[in-house]
Amino acid sequence: MFQKSLLIIVAAISLSACAGNGAKSLNNDPFERSNRFMFRVNVQLDNYILKPVAKGYLYVPSPVRRSVRNFLDNLASPVTLVNDILQLEGKRASTTALRLGINTTVGIFGLFDPAKRLGLEKHDEDFGQTMATWGVPEGPYLFTPIYGPSSPREFSGWIVGWGFDPMTYQDDWGLEEAIGRYAIDGIGFRADNISVLDEIERSSVDFYATVRSLYQQNRASEIANGVTNIDDLPDIDALDDLDDF
Amino acid sequence: MRAIITAFALWAFMLTPAAAQEADLAKAQAFVTALADDAIEILSTETTRAGREEKFGQLLNERANMRRIARFTLGQFGRKISKDDLATFEQLLGKFIVKVYANRLGEYSDEKVMVGKAQAKKKNVIVGSRIAFANGRDPIDIDWWLRVEKDASLTLFDVRVLGVWMAQEQRDAFASVLKNNKGDINALLDHLRKQINTEAG
Numbered sequence: 001m002f003q004k005s006l007l008i009i010v011a012a013i014s015l016s017a018c019a020g021n022g023a024k025s026l027n028n029d030p031f032e033r034s035n036r037f038m039f040r041v042n043v044q045l046d047n048y049i050l051k052p053v054a055k056g057y058l059y060v061p062s063p064v065r066r067s068v069r070n071f072l073d074n075l076a077s078p079v080t081l082v083n084d085i086l087q088l089e090g091k092r093a094s095t096t097a098l099r100l101g102i103n104t105t106v107g108i109f110g111l112f113d114p115a116k117r118l119g120l121e122k123h124d125e126d127f128g129q130t131m132a133t134w135g136v137p138e139g140p141y142l143f144t145p146i147y148g149p150s151s152p153r154e155f156s157g158w159i160v161g162w163g164f165d166p167m168t169y170q171d172d173w174g175l176e177e178a179i180g181r182y183a184i185d186g187i188g189f190r191a192d193n194i195s196v197l198d199e200i201e202r203s204s205v206d207f208y209a210t211v212r213s214l215y216q217q218n219r220a221s222e223i224a225n226g227v228t229n230i231d232d233l234p235d236i237d238a239l240d241d242l243d244d245f
Numbered sequence: 246m247r248a249i250i251t252a253f254a255l256w257a258f259m260l261t262p263a264a265a266q267e268a269d270l271a272k273a274q275a276f277v278t279a280l281a282d283d284a285i286e287i288l289s290t291e292t293t294r295a296g297r298e299e300k301f302g303q304l305l306n307e308r309a310n311m312r313r314i315a316r317f318t319l320g321q322f323g324r325k326i327s328k329d330d331l332a333t334f335e336q337l338l339g340k341f342i343v344k345v346y347a348n349r350l351g352e353y354s355d356e357k358v359m360v361g362k363a364q365a366k367k368k369n370v371i372v373g374s375r376i377a378f379a380n381g382r383d384p385i386d387i388d389w390w391l392r393v394e395k396d397a398s399l400t401l402f403d404v405r406v407l408g409v410w411m412a413q414e415q416r417d418a419f420a421s422v423l424k425n426n427k428g429d430i431n432a433l434l435d436h437l438r439k440q441i442n443t444e445a446g
Contacts, residue, residue, distance in 0.1 A: 027417060202443065203345040205436040209421030213414045221408025228373065228388045228405065230366045234413070236392075236402070237368065239316045 035143040054190035067111040074110025082164040083125035128157025132223040149215035270363040273370040276399045281358035301347045310400040318416040337437040368393045
C-alpha cells in the first residue's frame with residue numbers, strides 16, 4: 001500500500017514538474033478534453049448518487065449535522081497542525097493546537113466547538129498548501145473521478161496527509177473506516193452547499209470553466225491564508241489605453 | 246536657519262504623499278460603505294424581483310465602470326472584436342450581472358457589512374469588509390477592488406467573495422466559451438442572452 005502511494009506521489013510530482021517547464025495553457029488546463037469527460041462523469045454521479053443522498057442528509061436535525069461536522073473537523077486538526085508547523089506559521093499552529101485540546105476535552109471528542117467561542121477560529125491546511133509555500137509547482141489542472149478538481153501537487157499532498165493523520169496508525173482503523181469518514185465529509189459538504197452549487201450551475205455560461213475558476217482561485221486564496229495582496233492583482237492598466245474611459 | 250527650512254521642507258515632502266494616500270483610503274472605505282448600504286437598502290425595500298433588478302442596474306451603472314469590466318472579462322478576445330459587438334456585449338453583461346447577483350444576494354437583506362482596511366497601489370484600491378449574519382452563520386469576508394478614474398473619482402471593478410474574484414470567474418468562463426467556438430463573439434452573446442432569459446424565467 002505504502003509503495004503504491006509513493007509511486008503515485010512520484011508520478012504526480014514528475015507530471016507537475018513537466019508541466020511547470022512547458023508553456024502554460026489557458027487556465028493551466030492542458031488536459032481539458034479528458035478533464036471535461038471526467039467532469040461530466042462526476043456531474044452524473046452527483047445527480048444520481050451524491051446529491052440525492054445529501055438532500056436526504058438534510059433531514060438529519062441541524063445540531064446533529066453540526067456536531068458531525070465539528071467531529072470531522074477536529075479529527076482533521078492534527079494534519080492541519082503538522083502543516084502549520086511545516087509552514088512555520090507559529091500563531092496558526094498554536095491556534096490549531098489549542099482548538100484540538102479544547103474541543104477534544106471540553107468539546108467532548110470534538111462534537112462541539114467551544115474553542116470558536118473563545119475566538120479560536122478554525123482554519124484548514126494540507127500538505128498541498130505546504131508544498132505551495134515551499135515553491136513546488138502546482139502542475140496542470142486535473143479533474144479526478146470522485147475527488148473532483150485538483151492538481152498533481154494537491155492530490156499528492158492529500159496522499160502524504162494520510163501519513164500525518166494519527167488515525168492511519170490505529171489498529172482498528174481500516175480502509176472501510178477511512179472511506180466512511182471521507183464519504184460522510186463529502187455528503188456533509190454537499191448538503192451544506194446544495195443551493196449554492198445549483199445556483200452556480202444554473203447561472204454559468206460554461207459550468208466546467210466556472211468550477212475550474214472557482215477551484216483555482218479558492219485554492220490560491222487558501223495557500224495565501226485568505227490574505228489579499230494588492231501586488232497579486234492582474235495588471236489592468238492596459239485596458240485604460242484601449243478606450244477613452 | 247536654512248537647515249531648519251530644508252528639514253521642514255523635506256519633512257513636508259515626505260509627509261504629503263502619505264497623508265494624501267490616507268485620505269484616498271478613507272475615501273475608498275466611504276465609497277464601499279455607501280455602496281454596501283445602498284445595496285442592502287435595495288434588498289430590504291424592493292420586494293419584487295423586477296424592482297430589485299432595476300435598482301441594481303442603476304447602482305451598477307452609477308458605481309461601476311462597465312466598459313472596463315466588459316473589456317476585462319473578454320480577456321485577449323476583447324482586442325479583436327468590433328465596437329458594435331463590444332457595446333452589445335457590455336449591455337448584455339450588465340443585464341447578466343444584475344440578473345445573477347440580484348438573485349444571489351437576495352438572502353442578505355438584513356445583514357451588516359463592516360468595512361475594514363484598505364490598501365492602494367497605483368490606480369488600484371482594495372477595501373476589505375466582512376458580512377456578519379444575524380442567524381449565527383459564519384461571517385463572510387468580501388474584498389472590493391476599486392479603480393481611481395482620470396477625474397479622481399472611484400469606480401467598482403471587482404468583488405472577491407470567499408477568495409474568488411467575480412469578474413475573474415466570469416472572464417475564465419467567457420474565455421472558455423470563446424475558445425470552444427473559435428473566438429466567435431456571437432456564440433458568447435447567444436450564451437449570455439440564453440442565461441438572461443433563463444434567469445428571467
